[in-house]
Amino acid sequence: xxxxxxxxxxxxxxxxxxxxxxxxxxxxxxxxxxxxxxxxxxxxxxxxxxxxxxxxxxxxxxxxxxxxxxxxxxxxxxxxxxxxxxxxxxxxxxxxxxxxxxxxxxxxxxxxxxxxxxxxxxxxxxxxxxxxxxxxxxxxxxxxxxxxxxxxxxxxxxxxxxxxxxxxxxxxxxxxxxxxxxxxxxxxxxxxxxxxxxxxxxxxxxxxxxxxxxxxxxxxxxxxxxxxxxxxxxxxxxxxxxxxxxxxxxxxxxxxxxxxxxxxxxxxxxxxxxxxxxxxxxxxxxxxxxxxxxxxxxxxxxxxxxxxxxxxxxxxxxxxxxxxxxxxxxxxxxxxxxxxxxxxxxxxxxxxxxxx
Amino acid sequence: xxxxxxxxxxxxxxxxxxxxxxxxxxxxxxxxxxxxxxxxxxxxxxxxxxxxxxxxxxxxxxxxxxxxxxxxxxxxxxxxxxxxxxxxxxxxxxxxxxxxxxxxxxxxxxxxxxxxxxxxxxxxxxxxxxxxxxxxxxxxxxxxxxxxxxxxxxxxxxxxxxxxxxxxxxxxxxxxxxxxxxxxxxxxxxxxxxxxxxxxxxxxxxxxxxxxxxxxxxxxxxxxxxxxxxxxxxxxxxxxxxxxxxxxxxxxxxxxxxxxxxxxxxxxxxxxxxxxxxxxxxxxxxxxxxxxxxxxxxxxxxxxxxxxxxxxxxxxxxxxxxxxxxxxxxxxxxxxxxxxxxxxxxxxxxxxxxxx
Numbered sequence: 001x002x003x004x005x006x007x008x009x010x011x012x013x014x015x016x017x018x019x020x021x022x023x024x025x026x027x028x029x030x031x032x033x034x035x036x037x038x039x040x041x042x043x044x045x046x047x048x049x050x051x052x053x054x055x056x057x058x059x060x061x062x063x064x065x066x067x068x069x070x071x072x073x074x075x076x077x078x079x080x081x082x083x084x085x086x087x088x089x090x091x092x093x094x095x096x097x098x099x100x101x102x103x104x105x106x107x108x109x110x111x112x113x114x115x116x117x118x119x120x121x122x123x124x125x126x127x128x129x130x131x132x133x134x135x136x137x138x139x140x141x142x143x144x145x146x147x148x149x150x151x152x153x154x155x156x157x158x159x160x161x162x163x164x165x166x167x168x169x170x171x172x173x174x175x176x177x178x179x180x181x182x183x184x185x186x187x188x189x190x191x192x193x194x195x196x197x198x199x200x201x202x203x204x205x206x207x208x209x210x211x212x213x214x215x216x217x218x219x220x221x222x223x224x225x226x227x228x229x230x231x232x233x234x235x236x237x238x239x240x241x242x243x244x245x246x247x248x249x250x251x252x253x254x255x256x257x258x259x260x261x262x263x264x265x266x267x268x269x270x271x272x273x274x275x276x277x278x279x280x281x282x283x284x285x286x287x288x289x290x291x292x293x294x295x296x297x298x299x300x301x302x303x304x305x306x307x308x309x310x311x312x313x314x315x316x317x318x319x320x321x322x323x324x325x326x327x328x329x330x331x332x333x334x335x336x337x338x339x340x341x342x343x344x345x346x347x348x349x350x351x352x353x354x355x356x
Numbered sequence: 357x358x359x360x361x362x363x364x365x366x367x368x369x370x371x372x373x374x375x376x377x378x379x380x381x382x383x384x385x386x387x388x389x390x391x392x393x394x395x396x397x398x399x400x401x402x403x404x405x406x407x408x409x410x411x412x413x414x415x416x417x418x419x420x421x422x423x424x425x426x427x428x429x430x431x432x433x434x435x436x437x438x439x440x441x442x443x444x445x446x447x448x449x450x451x452x453x454x455x456x457x458x459x460x461x462x463x464x465x466x467x468x469x470x471x472x473x474x475x476x477x478x479x480x481x482x483x484x485x486x487x488x489x490x491x492x493x494x495x496x497x498x499x500x501x502x503x504x505x506x507x508x509x510x511x512x513x514x515x516x517x518x519x520x521x522x523x524x525x526x527x528x529x530x531x532x533x534x535x536x537x538x539x540x541x542x543x544x545x546x547x548x549x550x551x552x553x554x555x556x557x558x559x560x561x562x563x564x565x566x567x568x569x570x571x572x573x574x575x576x577x578x579x580x581x582x583x584x585x586x587x588x589x590x591x592x593x594x595x596x597x598x599x600x601x602x603x604x605x606x607x608x609x610x611x612x613x614x615x616x617x618x619x620x621x622x623x624x625x626x627x628x629x630x631x632x633x634x635x636x637x638x639x640x641x642x643x644x645x646x647x648x649x650x651x652x653x654x655x656x657x658x659x660x661x662x663x664x665x666x667x668x669x670x671x672x673x674x675x676x677x678x679x680x681x682x683x684x685x686x687x688x689x690x691x692x693x694x695x696x697x698x699x700x701x702x703x704x705x706x707x708x709x710x711x712x
Contacts (some may be wrong), residue, residue: 017383024504024505025415025503025504025505026504028414029653052414053412053414054411054413055410055411056409056412057410057514058388058407058410059384059494059517059519061495062418062419063410063418063424064424064494065555065561066424066494066554066557067557068420070419071422075358102558103562115427136504138415138420140419140420142419146382147382148492148494149380149563150561150564150590151380151561159414163415163504178630184546185544185545187544187547188541188544188547188580188581189544189580190541191540191543191547191559191580197558198418198420198423198424198554198555198558199422199548199553199554199559200555201506201556202422203547203548203555205421205459205506205507206424206458206459208506208550210460224544224545224546224581225544234506267626301612332647
């Protein structure tokens with residue numbers, strides 16, 4: 001049990017008017033959680049304090065060697081006023097897997113959850129309530145040793161910041177166009193692809209810019225070894241419904257184990273649908289599209305929850321999916337996951353954690 | 357030509373006594389160079405100012421998505437008092453290649469060189485003069501947008517910090533033991549392996565810890581696709597002398613194009629030695645070691661210049677090289693490169709740039 005000091009801000013900021021659209025990740029609340037790490041002391045000095053700039057030596061390791069972990073989850077305000085988190089244990093587990101891969105010390109899971117709850121409770125007035133809105137929670141760790149040698153840092157900061165966010169697609173659930181990348185690679189087995197760390201995101205930028213310029217909103221990555229197996233979308237995992245069966249790439253060491261991914265697999269299985277986690281080649285997808293058995297494609301991620309895919313582009317091949325519309329299963333998954341998140345649908349899988 | 361403002365420190369720090377050993381990258385000089393970037397203004401507000409902490413929003417992109425470039429080079433004080441840089445144009449060229457790969461705006465090469473010279477000149481009193489010492493120069497760029505969306509930042513800081521450093525091996529040129537990694541992968545073609553960015557270094561930490569625990573000082577990476585071709589050592593490129601021929605992995609998109617690597621190739625060719633840049637499998641190295649034709653192995657990098665390798669470990673195979681001693685060619689390369697860097701050997705290849 002952490003002893004969290006609460007230093008209330010003396011300068012509360014205006015809470016944004018929900019009637020104006022909330023952009024993603026641009027506005028931050030009054031407080032943040034911080035905890036420090038030193039080899040000899042372990043994690044210590046836990047506090048909820050005013051949201052304020054960080055002051056770091058220019059030689060701090062995070063600026064040079066990318067030793068940084070992050071997570072993303074959301075808090076929702078239910079109609080009865082309760083504050084709900086969706087499967088925070090999964091994010092905490094993944095955070096510590098990332099920490100292990102990149103040599104950041106583990107954060108005890110009870111402390112991690114307590115920290116999230118403490119800062120969300122401090123800024124509970126910031127949780128928006130309009131449909132599709134939520135409070136985005138960004139826990140992250142940065143390496144702070146003022147040292148230019150390459151080795152794991154001896155000091156870290158664990159920080160949680162909060163941002164009220166609107167629906168990912170303000171105009172409602174809307175199919176996206178996705179570019180299948182065949183030049184750049186995001187990650188490879190043995191690397192850091194399954195860790196939630198900056199290095200995977202910086203690797204994706206050049207491809208993302210190229211796809212945007214061509215009118216595509218996201219990039220779908222192929223594996224780095226054979227350059228033919230589907231991996232993930234960087235900000236989302238990917239699902240296909242082919243001839244009645246739900247298929248998604250297996251966790252192979254180079255893709256991120258998404259919490260929404262795991263939830264969709266569980267729901268589909270619960271509904272009696274056949275679900276396969278396995279290798280999927282781009283040729284298989286292209287053939288299914290040609291044959292007309294590629295019934296639905298969707299992405300899963302914390303930000304958009306479910307993102308129907310209306311078009312895939314692979315080299316010169318354009319695959320139109322579901323006539324560019326929203327698939328039935330995609331819609332059902334969206335309604336179910338968001339229904340559980342908001343406390344409107346019975347939480348029979350025990351996914352909801354309440355913030356008192 | 358940059359208009360660089362000079363704000364001299366009012367609190368000069370004591371310059372470390374050269375009679376005590378200087379550790380690498382722990383002590384920083386009185387000043388640093390900073391320049392800001394905004395999409396509309398481009399690079400602006402160039403200044404040499406007091407070495408001081410950076411203040412950044414907790415949502416600054418560098419903390420989350422690893423958009424950060426760095427370089428490393430050194431300034432030397434020659435016996436006649438001249439201040440010399442070694443091939444800074446190569447570092448600047450590589451920096452802009454990194455910038456391109458990770459969507460950081462280009463820095464005009466004349467401005468980059470002017471910035472290095474300005475900050476080195478400001479702290480020229482900090483350049484140590486004992487044999488093997490130098491002033492390490494660390495230029496880096498960080499992404500500073502306070503925004504949690506994944507896209508290239510619109511704002512950046514370009515910073516140069518300086519650190520007086522002792523010889524990399526205080527006891528003199530000393531063969532190292534190297535662990536050949538067969539579980540983790542550093543980088544893969546199509547990824548960011550040839551860029552000097554944090555993501556490649558964070559990927560190396562877990563393996564480095566494992567190697568250190570086993571008594572090895574560095575890790576040699578194999579390629580991420582076939583897991584059999586030699587890549588690099590993370591902080592160094594690698595060279596082999598096999599049966600009279602110098603061989604080093606070709607630049608394949610996943611290894612860093614080292615400045616010392618390039619210099620060694622040029623020197624060996626100048627000396628009439630056969631040099632091959634090509635794919636080298638670990639089996640080839642193991643066979644050469646068995647046959648007794650693996651004459652020398654050495655690493656090349658800015659920090660250590662030349663690092664003779666006395667032992668390679670691959671799985672359960674221990675390859676002893678040159679009876680663990682320093683090879684003749686390794687020693688000649690070290691003496692020649694450091695001789696040119698210090699102005700003791702004629703700079704016939706035009707590698708030296710003087711700081712006025």
